[in-house]
Amino acid sequence: SQQGEEDPQALSIQEGENATMNCSYKTSINNLQWYRQNSGRGLVHLILIRSNEREKHSGRLRVTLDTSKKSSSLLITASRAADTASYFCATQNSGGSNYKLTFGKGTLLTVNP
Amino acid sequence: SAVISQKPSRDICQRGTSLTIQCQVDSQVTMMFWYRQQPGQSLTLIATANQGSEATYESGFVIDKFPISRPNLTFSTLTVSNMSPEDSSIYLCSVEDWASGDGETQYFGPGTRLLVL
Numbered sequence: 001s002q003q004g005e006e007d008p009q010a011l012s013i014q015e016g017e018n019a020t021m022n023c024s025y026k027t028s029i030n031n032l033q034w035y036r037q038n039s040g041r042g043l044v045h046l047i048l049i050r051s052n053e054r055e056k057h058s059g060r061l062r063v064t065l066d067t068s069k070k071s072s073s074l075l076i077t078a079s080r081a082a083d084t085a086s087y088f089c090a091t092q093n094s095g096g097s098n099y100k101l102t103f104g105k106g107t108l109l110t111v112n113p
Numbered sequence: 114s115a116v117i118s119q120k121p122s123r124d125i126c127q128r129g130t131s132l133t134i135q136c137q138v139d140s141q142v143t144m145m146f147w148y149r150q151q152p153g154q155s156l157t158l159i160a161t162a163n164q165g166s167e168a169t170y171e172s173g174f175v176i177d178k179f180p181i182s183r184p185n186l187t188f189s190t191l192t193v194s195n196m197s198p199e200d201s202s203i204y205l206c207s208v209e210d211w212a213s214g215d216g217e218t219q220y221f222g223p224g225t226r227l228l229v230l
Contacts, residue, residue: 031217040203042223043156045114048215088155092217099144099209100171101219103155 006089006104014112019076021107023089024069030092032065032072033101037086046074046087079111114215115140115208117222125228126196133192134225136206141186144209146219147179151202159204162189196229203227 006023013019023032031050035043049056049065049072056063062075076083086108090101116139126132136145145162160168160181168181183189193200203224210216 033218035221040150040224040226042205043207043221045218045220048218050217090156090219099146099161100158101146101156101207103157105155 006087006107008107009105010108010110012110012112013079015079015081017079017111019079019083019109019111021074021087021089021109023072023074023104025072025089025091025102025104026070027091027093029067032063033090033092034061034063034072034074035088035090037088037106039085043088076109079109081111081113083109084111085109114218114220115142115210117206117208117220119204119206119222119225121225122223123226123228125230128197128229130196131192131194132196132227133190134204134206136189136191136222138187138208140210142208143186143211143216145183145189146207146209147181147189147191148205148207148221149202150205150224156205159191162191162206193227196227198229201227201229 033048034046037043047058047063049063060077065072086106088106090103118137120135147159148156150156158171159174160170162168162181162183164183180192205224207219207221
């Protein structure tokens with residue numbers, strides 16, 4: 001089954017505004033990780049949140065996790081043009097091959113100067 | 114975090130040929146993985162590269178098409194064999210180091226952009 005469905009698929013905002021991206025998944029997880037990808041290049045790891053955590057912060061990033069709803073959100077505050085990228089969530093499932101990352105389809109964020 | 118490099122960064126190949134992609138890590142890591150990202154799509158795990166043994170492939174991927182080597186804890190190769198235009202993708206390696214403080218985090222290389230004509 002597919003994990004990590006993000007919405008929206010695309011988001012366009014003005015510099016200085018906040019951007020919120022959501023991710024839903026289907027099975028039990030050990031953790032959920034958010035990545036950024038600029039123009040089809042490599043992935044940059046942003047933040048990892050474990051299944052027993054509800055919220056994490058890193059600089060202008062805030063991630064929440066609601067395991068009862070099987071959903072997560074990534075908030076980027078005070079966005080900058082340099083934040084323009086695709087953002088992916090990825091889950092590591094509990095049990096079995098629990099190292100495997102299953103990626104969502106991603107959200108393309110455009111921050112207009 | 115580990116520093117990961119990939120060679121080549123990009124290539125244009127003719128159908129029917131093969132390409133070997135290298136992934137080098139600056140430190141020993143527990144796990145190494147290979148992913149494929151088709152144009153406009155998300156990432157899909159191809160296989161886990163096991164040191165000293167055969168790779169573990171995900172459903173839909175086979176060794177004859179994507180042979181993988183991992184001779185030590187810092188290096189792995191992925192070969193895309195008998196290529197067709199459908200193999201045009203970005204291929205990325207990733208690593209996890211369970212011995213480090215953030216062992217659950219997967220770090221990715223810069224990717225290899227492959228175009229098959």
